[in-house]
Amino acid sequence: MPRLPDPQLAARRRREILEAALVCFRRRGFHQATMQEICAEARVSPGALYRYFKSKSDIIAAIAAEEHAQIEPLFQSLAAGASLLDTLEILAVDWLKKFADDDAPLIADVFAECVRDRELAAEITRNGMALQDRLVEAVRTAQAGGELAADLDPVSIVRLLFATLDGLGFRVAVLRDITPEAAAAELMTMLRRFLSPTAGVISHPQNDIQRIKRAPRRAASKTSQETSP
């Protein structure tokens, strides 16, 4: 009876190739790095590589999937009673620092690739949504505890937070007109004002004609998917 293929070896080979690909992508970006380079770095032939990854963007998907792991400690310290805003500051600095490092090309390429590659986008979305849902829960807790304004949609808050983080990441990586630390500080200044329980809303005499539109305050939804009309 023939033995099943060794899963140990397969897993190790996958890891070796992934590690080699990371080196190459960091060095030259996703599109500039060639499969030949990755093969050389991983010391395998092209044929062998295609045993473990069915395409170049399959490698990117695998890398992106692994990225979502080391934020776990943050949720644990949240559970231990840490302030949400202080925890978010740590998250922000961590995230923005990645853009300043040589990871910038990597992240930008993943973004761009997502627009067309539906499978990759689905993978990213799945991971991102999981993280997002946990943060939404944390925001809800903070609202109940009086730390944040209670009249804002938690899903909306988290979406704005993530959007600003992505946008600031782009600035840090491309325009380079601000450091990760300064960007995170600016973000926190904004969040503290935005989310303050006692915040007022602009209503200046000059604006009287045009009524201020408020975002529809619907019942809090379980996942952000439900936010779309």
Place this chain on the structure above:
Amino acid sequence: MPRLPDPQLAARRRREILEAALVCFRRRGFHQATMQEICAEARVSPGALYRYFKSKSDIIAAIAAEEHAQIEPLFQSLAAGASLLDTLEILAVDWLKKFADDDAPLIADVFAECVRDRELAAEITRNGMALQDRLVEAVRTAQAGGELAADLDPVSIVRLLFATLDGLGFRVAVLRDITPEAAAAELMTMLRRFLSPTAGVISHPQNDIQRIKRAPRRAASKTSQETSP
């Protein structure tokens, strides 16, 4: 005496090629679209195309350069006394709508290409900064008029605004969990609270240990470049 090369013809050819490239990029994205396709669409040979654009990404740069034009009316209505926040809402909806259309791949590719292509990044930065500087001026005016909180750095405000717009654009284009209109509404809710002259800052008993960091309130700088340390 030989006549100079006809600038009329050159300009027309450039425009034809640019238009053809736009069709191809919108259809398949920057990297998937081939030069052969663009040549076929523009009805010129590869050799002819390379007379007018020195590379594929040179075409992207030219497209990006043209994009920054139709926002002029917004600044005129601002000069005519329109409220800054109302004007920003129009700007936001316009910008976010582009991501929902077939322009999404185009914009995402420009972003990604910027990370490595330094010339392209410089081109984008130049245009972006010009727009940014004009908005910074508008924010300053609004602050002086009491429409916005006066204790915030105008450069910081505009940077956060642009960052959030870019990040929301990504959500609209890739995750597709929100419409351009809804995203713009969320953004405006945030901006009205964040920029309110009477806004409070979160200072909850639980946060007493960690002092709240404020962005350094330096003398207003002429260009945002000076914001980096």
Place this chain on the structure above:
DNA sequence: ACCTGAACACCGTTCAAGT
């Protein structure tokens, strides 16, 4: 001056052939 299109130096991916 302006254009053509075959040719060049690559690229991601496959597959017959080895061990």
Place this chain on the structure above:
DNA sequence: ACCTGAACACCGTTCAAGT
């Protein structure tokens, strides 16, 4: 079962040759 590496079908770009 696992791997090799030449071969395949392409790509962006160039350049001798035409008009």
